[in-house]
Amino acid sequence: MRSDDDPDPVDTRLGARLAGLRAGQGWSLGELAERSGVSRSTLSRAERAEISPTASLLNRLCAVYGRTMSQLLSEVEAAPEPVVRTADQPVWRDRASGFTRRSVSPPHSGLRGELVEGHLTAGADLAYDRPPVAGLEQHIWILEGALDVTAGETEHHLRAGDCLRMRVWGPTRFRCAAPGGVRYLLAVVRP
Structure with missing residues (x-):
């Protein structure tokens, strides 16, 4: 059983995926902050699953990475079935x-x-x-x-x-x- 202090498993996988997307572009947190308009500290905390990202934050990141929110969230889930x-x-x-x-x-x-x-x-x-x-x-x-x-x-x-x-x-x-x-x-x- 998960306590309120433990990060949500989806947030943990999402944070890892966000970090992977940034690394794949070769961007620092500062570069992503400039592109997205989100502070470096917020980006860092989201990547480490210290915070659960808001819809607005994910939307900004999706815009930078050229994805819909569903695409991003599906990347942290298992492959879809028919x-x-x-x-x-x-x-x-x-x-x-x-x-x-x-x-x-x-x-x-x-x-x-x-x-x-x-x-x-x-x-x-x-x-x-x-x-x-x-x-x-x-x-x-x-x-x-x-x-x-x-x-x-x-x-x-x-x-x-x-x-x-x-x-x-x-x-x-x-x-x-x-x-x-x-x-x-x-x-x-x-x-």
């Missing part, structure tokens, strides 16, 4: 923001699309300063609750049953507008 049972779908939590992400169909190197189930708690507010991959296509289908999505200067108010399709070129923001939280399906298609 059928992934609910109990085996990787779940990642950003406790600081109230965001839970389930990789419904883990990405495969030969495929461009993936499905993600997202949950945001009431009042959660996620802001991404850039897409992980420029021109990423996203379809957001609200299953329960309500979500406000801002892409660039355009704000969309989505309720249960609504679906938004967009190409992501700049900043985005996801705000939970429902008192009971929101659950949505996100289809991501790489350009």
Whole structure:
């Protein structure tokens, strides 16, 4: 049994993968800090699994490395099977923001699309300063609750049953507008 002081195994594998990606580029922590806009100390702590990275932090790193978040998270999981049972779908939590992400169909190197189930708690507010991959296509289908999505200067108010399709070129923001939280399906298609 893991105590609260022990690093989460996924965070440990994720930290090692982040360190490996940086080393593969031949970058120092300082160089990665300049490219990502994340402090060297935060990057170092994430690589050593001293902190659990937030969705915003991972998004910045994905942008630098040209990956989607699902691709990065799948790299710390086992190779995907053709059928992934609910109990085996990787779940990642950003406790600081109230965001839970389930990789419904883990990405495969030969495929461009993936499905993600997202949950945001009431009042959660996620802001991404850039897409992980420029021109990423996203379809957001609200299953329960309500979500406000801002892409660039355009704000969309989505309720249960609504679906938004967009190409992501700049900043985005996801705000939970429902008192009971929101659950949505996100289809991501790489350009």
